[in-house]
Amino acid sequence: EVQLVESGGGLVQPGGSLRLSCAASGFTFSSYWMSWVRQAPGKGLEWVANIKEDGSEKYYVDSVKGRFTISRDNAKNSLYLQMDSLRAEDTAVYYCAGTQSWPPRGDYWGQGTLVTVSS
């Protein structure tokens, strides 16, 4: 059974940093494009970033370019999102998602982790 479990969310001050993790199991992680998608409280969905199976290609939505970094460790079956210079508008539930399709889509999703940016 495919399982994606996010962790690392919490309360952080504006300008601060946070690193999210996503632990994958039940599938061949190294064969999947992985992504982060977020949803502000009570709002719609926003696709944040993608990373290729081997980590060689990374793509970001404009609003996080230069502030967020997606990475992966295939030996640990783990996906990461390093978030720097956080803003109030980054407050959201962050989901990791995976697919073998190109362009990547959300075949499998984790349960999400909440990031709150507030002073």
Next chain:
Amino acid sequence: EIVLTQSPATLSLSPGERATLSCRASQSVSNYLAWYQQKPGQAPRLLIYDASNRATGIPARFSGSGSGTDFTLTISSLEPEDFAVYYCQQRSNWYTFGQGTKLEIK
């Protein structure tokens, strides 16, 4: 940015009825259109990808159609577990989601 507009915003129907949800794109997305279902407190679930393909494990009562700028999700006979929020999403030019259609019990 490609804008996706979903209609109606809210759809009130009874179990057993047919549901028709619409998604219109501001420019062509070819067939790179997906539909997701989201229930409160849960992650989205992929229902339909590439406009008309059912994702793994999705019941046959869910079907998708359309291409270019106009798309439809049809649920042929509503089950109690189908009442949720539905989002369309394009992946032709980066990604955008529609604002959602809430399918509620009448």
